[in-house]
Amino acid sequence: MLDIKDLQASVEEKQILKGLNLEVKLGEVHAIMGPNGSGKSTLSQVLAGNQAYEVNGGTVTFNGQDLLDMSIEDRAREGVFLAFQYPVEIPGVSNLQFLRTAINNIRQHRGEGEINAAEFMKQAKAKIQQVNLDPSFLKRGVNEGFSGGEKKRNEIMQMLMLEPSLAILDETDSGLDIDALRVVADGVNALRSPDRAVVMVTHYQRLLDYIVPDYVHVLAGGKIIKSGGKELALELEEKGYGWLGLEDNAESEA
């Protein structure tokens, strides 16, 4: 469903992605690991359509369409969802307010009618409980004054409401306590199905005990430099990134 070929992207004149290849098929879960600053968030943001990143090479095909040519909102309506590494705080706009509009846009895009108000409320309450947040969070400003872990859970709550076909989770597990990690993992697993795919960026093998990936990739220096099964994550946990020859990579950069 997602085919990334030779993707190159820069931010503020700095080349970050330098020919990245990745193919994700329906039903698969991919984990992306890699050192700080290697370009994991850049990849996530480029897929979501963040204009701050300039794509200067390569292609991304999503369900047969040119993803890079689509507007941010159309990507979302086609089923792309990004759980942000650093979710934005929006005081004054509540989850309830924008999720309803979001869901209706997505439904309209699919040629479906608007969601009924009672049904929407029922779902919102169910999903917020599913991520172990108090229902009062629905009415508060989006992420306003939420703790780090609450913000991450709120991202998952949104994901559960919007039911994307491609969920990209950028370090959703960072800063979570053990219970919250479970909650997030359960949320993702609930969404897992043969007609969806998940790409999750993480630094910790621990998450992969809960959400078992089909593939693990190492992103370093703007490229996927190694791919493998879930055992690759264990190997990384044990040995770090050094054995992959990252130093060489850094040198060639300089």
Place this chain on the structure above:
Amino acid sequence: MTQLSSLAVVEAHQLNSALPSQIQTLQKNAQEKLSTLVVPTRKTEHWKYSAKRLGDLSLLSNNSETVSTTAFVENAIYIDISAAGIDAAALSEIEESGLTLQAFTQLSDEDCSAIIELAEYERGELEQINTALFNDGLVIRIAKNAVIECPIILNFVQDEAGLTTPRVYIELEQSAQATVIENYAIADVDGAFCSSQTTALIGDNAKLTYLRQNPLGSAFRIGGTTRAILKRDANFESHILCLGSAMARHDLHVLMTEKGSHCELNGVVVTKEKQHYDNHTEIEHIASNCTSEENYRCIADDNSHIVFNGRIYIHKDAQKTLGEMNNRNLLLSNSAEIDTKPELEIYADDVKCAHGATIGQLDEKEVYYLKTRGLSDEQARQMLTLGFVLELVRAVPIASLAEQWEQTLSELLSFKD
């Protein structure tokens, strides 16, 4: 330069002989003072941005009639105030334990002493006009320890051109509590000018919640002064919805005269087309250990113009003052204008005072976030614009009024096709 005293409406004014003699004296003095005041121009202090909006005051006369308005908050006490005066008979029908409502004309000379004393604080052209010309006034008195649960709604009604000068005096005795809502129902016609004055004396440990809303207009002009005098441990909370008109001006003056008092001033200002709104606020910390918090948010669209002049004045004895003022502004169009001027004057040394003012556009990170959830650019911007002011509306303590304000604002800020 035009002398205010030479305006036809001033010259034609006849003192209401039913008013207590002390009040008549106050008014005569005010009329004399008018002869030293001129119609504000750009050069007049505090009128820099708004003088040209005043219109031709020489055309004003004093001739409005009463119209009725509809209820908009449940379980509230409604009082209509028009140029025709205060309906004393209607006032006497309102029965609420601890609450006394009277027209100025019903007062004895002793009853007036606080009104006369507090007139000392008066200043500015609009206030002088009000004092010189009001026909009658309303007194709201809350007895010691009385908590008036139902909001008291003052409907200022003006259904045609002319000048109206509503006048209100509110007094809360020790540990009393009340909520007063000022609603302005002014016909949107050229030459309609309403200039109100409300003074509230808030006793020891008493609390006044004050709300004020005026309609959106293109022709009428409105000016008003609200002054709150806080005694020991008193509390004043105000929420003001400012919708633009041809000229709109509100002066809010808070005096914290004794230890331990607290005020919280919230204002939401929205103007469109060629509208205007000028807020001048001043918080005077006179006694020590008082706290003040002010939040005004303004949105100007089209060719409209908003002025915010917020002053915190900390007198030399006002040690241990905590003062915070925040003014944030959003410009929705290149031809809209917002002038903001926070002013701090501090004469005490042990104070914590912060102020900030920003003028800007929407945060693109927030727009982006909402778009990644499937909102269109327009939907995202509209939601964020509304959210910018709703943050303050959510603090309005009367739920049904907060809902109406939210409704009004969401209609006002929904984008044109």
